[in-house]
Amino acid sequence: MSRITQVEVFPVAVPFARRFVLGSGAVGAPDAVPDQSTAVVFVKLTTEDGVVGWGEQRALPSWSYETAETMAVVIRRHLAPILLDLTPFDVELFHRRAAQRLSPAVSNGFPFARAALDVALHDAAGKLAGVPVHALLGGKVHDELPLCSAIGVGDPDAVRDHALRSAEYSAYKVKIGGDLDADTAAIETIAEVADGKPLWLDANQSYRPAALRQLLDRTRHIRTIHCIEQPVPSTDTLAMRRVRELVDLPVAIDEGSFSAQDLARAIRLDAADLVVVKTCKSGGLRNALKTAHTALAGGVELLASGLTDCGVAFAAALHVFSQLELALPAELNGPELLTDLYVDGLHITKAVATVPTAPGLGVEVDEERIRAESLNLRYC
Template structure:
């Protein structure tokens, strides 16, 4: 079986087409690029697998420097003993080398590698990634527009530009009056389409009650995601008992084990599934199975992926019944993707069917834009 012979890491400052701000901080603006780590695996047969992961320490603890160092110094030595099909063995050995504590150990770094393993394995087998996972149940994945924290005029303009999307995810930042004005502005354009509120840990329970009171009567509000800090599962449970709106957990649940604790506490109605926080595609599927067994609905999301991660999410979500269109916002928010062969029409993405991830990576651009990290 073809062994991995080389692991290359490319940090790239990826430009944004528009300003995107979460309740936990700025992700990027046209003047402020976000760092993404691209991973390239090469096998002894010359097959190449690609992975990627965004560094967003305001959302999770991993930085571009730590992701690069972990892959180069800790994960590469493991990979050079394996084939691209050894996904579970890779994670088992990574667990021993980078032991998880409360949650997964360096999940973003591992997710980038995991995606590359699946890409290479699919190419070696001549199969798309979804076939390696058991096969897709749908050919397309509808997308949700992601609207950042901002003034009502700005979010209204964004919503108008995204009027063809079947749903809207609106970031809220912890100020009930400002957030109510922004959500109302989006709702005026949405015309009853689903609106998914995402607080990114920025709310206290009492303040959220004030916000929801101000939004009473606004059509289409489907749920509120991660209103309280990720470590406050008891607060999430208490808040769920205080409001009528369904509550989704995101930053508070990275792994299947995390979600089992959420279920035990009866602290959420939905869980947000992301490959990055799960540590990879297979681990994300494990979380999804815990959710389904526990009666929780699943929401699909990413972290402003640049094409490689976007394609990986399409393969994953093609197997799942999502409660709302997936929030995979890279094509909407970035100035350009780093892949070709993605088919997105009227906010609906077609699941790739070519071997591996099914996209063509712009390696020349990645190499040209790669930057040095002083700590890597």
């Protein structure tokens, strides 16, 4: 069995094509100075037979605590030694050893760093087996995934322009930031040009329950609002339950549910109607599926999202989500928000992505560009 002999880490400041702001802070903008703390971390695994697996995850400390520096340190000093001499098929053993070395407290421990390596393991394993990643996970149900447009916090003119340019998308995810007047104006503006398509509101923890009720009272006339995602702080599961009691709209949990155990707790507390599945916060592909299975067992519907993925993680998400029944189109916004991707082989037509079928992730990674743009981070 082909064993892993080398693990390489490449933090890269990936350029944005348009400004994107969440309720918890800015993600990127075309004119932004490259920020090491929000870089994308690519990893490359090489086996003794020369088979390569690629992984990727974005560092976004305004969304979760990991930075590019911590991810690089954790991978190089703690996780890479665990991987050496394992095979790409030893995914569960890798996670078991990772949890022993970097013990989780309440939820996942360093899930973004682990997810980057998990994706690379699956890529290499698929190549060794000669099958696409979705076949390793049980096979795809869908050949294509429609995508949801992600519209950041902004003034009415900016969000109208974005919505009009995203007319091919079959749903709109609307970021709101906690300002009642500005958020009301943004929601009403997008509803005017959305042509009846569903609106998926995402507060990214920027509201209190009472203020959210006021916002939804103001926008009650908009009948296409499908749900509200993570309106309150991620640590306050009881506030999520309070929101469900106050508002007449399905409530989705995201930052408050990183693992299947997190979701089981939220279900027990009646704190969510839907859950957002992300490979990054889950720590990898199979862990994301564990969350999805927990949701289905608990009567909670599924939403799918990423974290402005740059091609490698985008492809991985397609493999995972291709076997799930989603309540709304997947919000995988990398192709929409970034200048370009770091892979070839993805096929997206009219905001519908085709699930790759070549071995591994099914994409060709631009290694030369990644190496050329790699940042030299301190303490790594």
